[in-house]
Amino acid sequence: MKFVDVIIPLAVEGVFTYVVPEILEEKIREGVLVIVPFVGNKKYTGLVCRVHSEKPLGYEAKVLEDLAEEDISFSALHLRFLEWVAAYYMALPGDVLRAALPIIFRLESFTDITLTEEDIDFTDLTENEQAFVRFLRKGEYTALREAEKYLKIRNGWRLVKSLLNKGYLQVRETIDEAFKEKTEKWIKWARNFNEAELNRVLDRLKRAPVQYQMLCKWIETGEEEMEKHRFLTEGGGSAAILKALCDKNILAQEERVVSRLDVVPVQEQVCHALSVIQQQAFQQIQYHFRVKECVLLQGVTSSGKTEIYIHLIREYIARGKQVLYMLPEIALTVQIIKRLRRVFGDTIGIYHSGMPDQVRAELWKKQCSTDPYPVVLGVRSSVFLPFQKLGLIIVDEEHDSSYKQKEPSPRYQGRDAAIMLAKMHRAKVLLGSATPSFETYYNIKNGKYGYVSLTSRYGDILMPEIQFADVAEYRRKKQMKGSFSPLLYREMKQVLEEGKQVILFQNRRGxxxxxxxxxxxxxxxxxxxxxxxxxxxxxxxxxxxxxxxxxxxxxxxxxxxxxxxxxxxPGTEKIEEEVVRLFPGVRVARMDMEAMNSRAKYQSVIDDFEQGKTQVLVGTQMVSKGLDFENVKLVGVMDADSMVNFPDFRAEERAYEMLMQVSGRSGRKGQRGLVVIQTADLQNRIYKLLFRQDYATFYAELAEERQNFAYPPFCRLISVEIRHKEVVALRSMANQLASRLREQLGKRVCGPAVPEVGRIGGMYRLQIIIKIEQGASFSKVKAFLKQELAGLQKGKGFSGFRMICDVDPG
Structure with a gap:
């Protein structure tokens, strides 16, 4: 008898053993998706992680029901990667599987209900039960979710349980086939007509002039087949007229499976030659890849890093390898997609959470097929895609905090996960940034990563000039124009009169x-x-x-x-309003999460700004990352102090990165750009370091403090957050946990303390930070922590508490 261990995409501990029926024994292997019963009659899609013949002890294993998706499977490397993510980030295997699989492949059973043959005594039913019963029909199964939707009730299962107990309902669990191939209808000739036959057909149709007219237009096109929508549009008729021609066996309709993935016409591939400096950097990267698994390309903004990426991608494709190109946010993909497709055409796939579920699922199926995309452009979740011959991962803007998943579990770091994925595939990793993360720069200093730098902009264009506006002094003299200092207002006016463009950065929405x-x-x-x-x-x-x-x-x-x-x-909405008031007739666009509610909106705003239809772009951190606009001469930072004074040990690092990145949007082509930073704290050291634009000095100064106070990259952190609705109970539990941890870990345990926001969603929060110094066993600390948390959860009075572990919190 064969057994399998299955991961179920739910927040449950461990894996579950099932019996394989004989009919499926030849098809079952590690990495396939299967349908299994779980908790009562519920059915779920699970992932087979082990096939064996060991009968479970202490309980009777349930029988596996069927294969879920024969076209989808996980390789041994892919399974190892999922296991590593779960182990390293202290996540449940089911949570990792939920993050990895598109929702369409995570099928869950749905409850179908129907009436029994029993006579119903309506006097025995509540008002809601009566309405529920009247909605159903004997002998016809109805999905519970449909009944809930029609009757506008939230938890119909309570009514179902009551009616089941009274013998009026019958229930079954079914699996819906969520992924359906996309189809289109095409029109073609019903058979091959010779000229004489066609003339006879036309003669007969003269009595039906609208059918005659539609057929004549079809003949004029000279095409043998045509997509139905286009046929009706060009033929100028209706579906009823088409149906009549099909009923007469003149035309025929055919349903065809089509891809949801973007199909880009094959065009002449445009790949620019590298400059002398870029070519030197390219060769240095190749040299480092001979001895290093990971290389950092540190290049100032607009130094041409993307062109080097493109040449590397071409090299690895030529070797028959796959490439994963990662970006921190969906917003950045709009411009880079155009650029990559001019080079790679339809050989590049796009993957991010903003895509429709069916499209994500189809890309998954393609990557599991014999003809996968050689290049995938994606955000952090793209590390979970199936790769067959992965050779290179490019992590652009590697410093960006968006690579860290915060909610829900697994709370993984996309950059670090990509490095581990590459290691498992024996692939290489290229990290790119103008302002590397401290962790990456530390690894450079220690010789773990290779290092290549680009210190000048492409075409020898000067870095933008940085000026600071002392808003405290302007406010004292009552010279502010709303949120605008006289300096920023004056520079904006001049730039707009020159026909150039302005980006205004305000890291607050609303x-x-x-x-x-x-x-x-x-x-x-x-x-x-x-x-x-x-x-x-x-x-x-x-x-x-x-x-x-x-x-x-x-x-x-x-x-x-x-x-x-x-x-x-003020937030971005107010800044936009002020720009309209101060500069009448100037077209303004806003880029923040409130305004950018769809990919089409992103595309529209970026296209309009690229084409000069919009003169001023106001936005949050979206405008600071990777966007390339050649006509921008001025960048205004409305309020830099809010970033610098944030209560976090990474605040200065993040502020420096953000201000350098947004400054880099200015003067990327032609004339030197200008950056105006408004601040009430001119003496802050970050502004002085920013003015020098010297990352090495910035790192050295802040790293010394990090080392003195034991913060990353000189130690590892694990955050344990405890949540509860009652603050007194929360403090008691947090103190109890901290005491137990200190018995083994001593001074490594900090807290409990109230985090930045002490209550979210009605739940109070306390945080314990564990600092693990270099040389100490990180895995042993995690094992001990897991053991202590499990002990607390088994104890009395734990109900209502939530424990959240975050490894390498961002």
């Missing part, structure tokens, strides 16, 4: 970051989170950026009852 009482100073906070709510003027609502709850703005203060709430700290 119209106002918060509302504050003008009498007592209280801020209007979310009811569920310890955080102020953002005001959105266009929708006239307040919204919480953590839990998403919304409410109408209030006028009178809820704390003192006397003062009025005033808008404080």
């Amino acid at each position: 119209y106002s970051a918060y509302m504050q009482c003008d009498a007592c100073g209280a801020t209007l906070k979310c009811d569920h989170c310890d955080v102020s709510m953002t005001y959105y003027k266009q929708r006239d609502i307040l919204s919480c950026r953590y839990c998403g709850s919304i409410k109408k703005p209030e006028e009178l203060c809820g704390e003192c009852g006397k003062g009025h709430y005033r808008l404080r700290t």
Whole structure:
């Protein structure tokens, strides 16, 4: 008898053993997706991670039901990678599988219900039960979710249980086939007509002039077949007329399977020659790859890193290898897709969370096929794609915090996971950045990674000039024009008069970051989170950026009852409004998560700015990353202090990276650009280091502090967050856990302490940080931590608590 261990994509510990029926024994192997029963009659798609003949002890194994997707399978390397992610990031195997698989392949059973033959006593039923029963038909199964939708109820299962107990319902569990191939209808001749036969057909149709006209237009095209929508559009007729021609056996309809993936016409491939400096960098990368697994390409903004990436990709494709090109955010893919497709045509696949589920699933199937894409452009989740001959991974903007998954589990670092994936495939990794992360630069200093630098912009264009506007002094003299200093206003006016473009960076969404009482100073906070709510003027609502709850703005203060709430700290919506007021006739666009609610919107805003239809682009950190606009001469940073003064040991590093990146959008072609940074703290060391544009000095100065206080990259961190609705119970549990950890780990344990936001979604939070010095066994610390958490969870009084482990928190 054959058994299999299966990972089920649910937040449950471990794997589950099932019996393989004889009929499936030849088809079952490690890495295939199967349908298994789990918890009662529920059925789920699971991943076979082991095939064996060991009968489980202590319980009777259930029988595996069927294969789920014969075209999808995980290689041994792919399985090893998933296991590594789960082990390293202390995640449940089911959570990792949920992150890896498109939702369409994670089929779950759905409850179908029907009425039994029993006579129904309506006096025995509640009002809701009566409505539920009347919706159903005897002998016809109906999906429970359809009944819930029609009757507008949330938890129909309670009604089902009650009616089951009364003998009025019958239930079954079915698996829906979520992935369906896309089809199109095509029109063709029903048979081959010779000229004489065709003339007779036309003669007969003269009595039906609309059918005659449609057929004549079809003959005029000279085509033997045509897609149905185009046929009707060009033929100028209706589907009814077409049906009549098909019924007369003149034309025929045929359904064909088509791809949802973008099909790009094969065009002449355009690949620019590298400059002398780029060629030297390219050769240095190749040299380092002979002895190093990972190389950092540190190049100032607009130095031509992407062109080097393209030449490397071409080299690896020529070797028959696959390449994964990673970017931190979907927004960056819009411009880079165009550029890569001019070189690689339809050989490049795109993968990110903004794609429809069916398209993501189809790309997965293609990557498992015998004809996969040789190049995939994707965000952090693309590390979970199946690769057959992976040779190179490019991680662009490797420093970016978006590579770190924060919610939900698994909380993995996309850059680090990519490096491990490459190691398993014996592939190479190229990290690219103008401002590398401290962890990467530390590995350079230690000789672990190779290092190549580009210190000048392509075409010897000068780096932008940086000027600082002292807003504290301007406010004292009452010279501010709303959010704009006289310096920024003057430079904007001059640049716009020259016909050039401006980018304004404000790292806050909405119209106002918060509302504050003008009498007592209280801020209007979310009811569920310890955080102020953002005001959105266009929708006239307040919204919480953590839990998403919304409410109408209030006028009178809820704390003192006397003062009025005033808008404080402008967001992108307010900046956009001020630009329109200060510069009449200038076209302005906004790029933030509120405005960019679809890929089409991204595309539209970027295209308009590229073509000069928009003169000013206002945005959050989206505008700071990887975008290339040749006509931008000025970048304005509206409020730099909010980034520098953030309560996090990485705040200065992140602020420096962000300001350098957004500065790099200015003056990328032609004339030297200008950056105006508005600040009320001119003496801050970050601004002085930024002005020098010397990353090595910046790293040396901050790294010394990190080492003195034991922070990464000089140690490893594990964050343990505990959540509960009652703050007293939370403190008790957190102190208990911290004490148990200190018994073995001593001073490595810091806390418990209240994190940046002490309550989210009605749950209070406390955080314990474990610092593991170099040389100590990271795996042993994780094993001990896991053991202690398991002990707490088995104890009395644990109900209601949530424990969240975050390895290498970002």
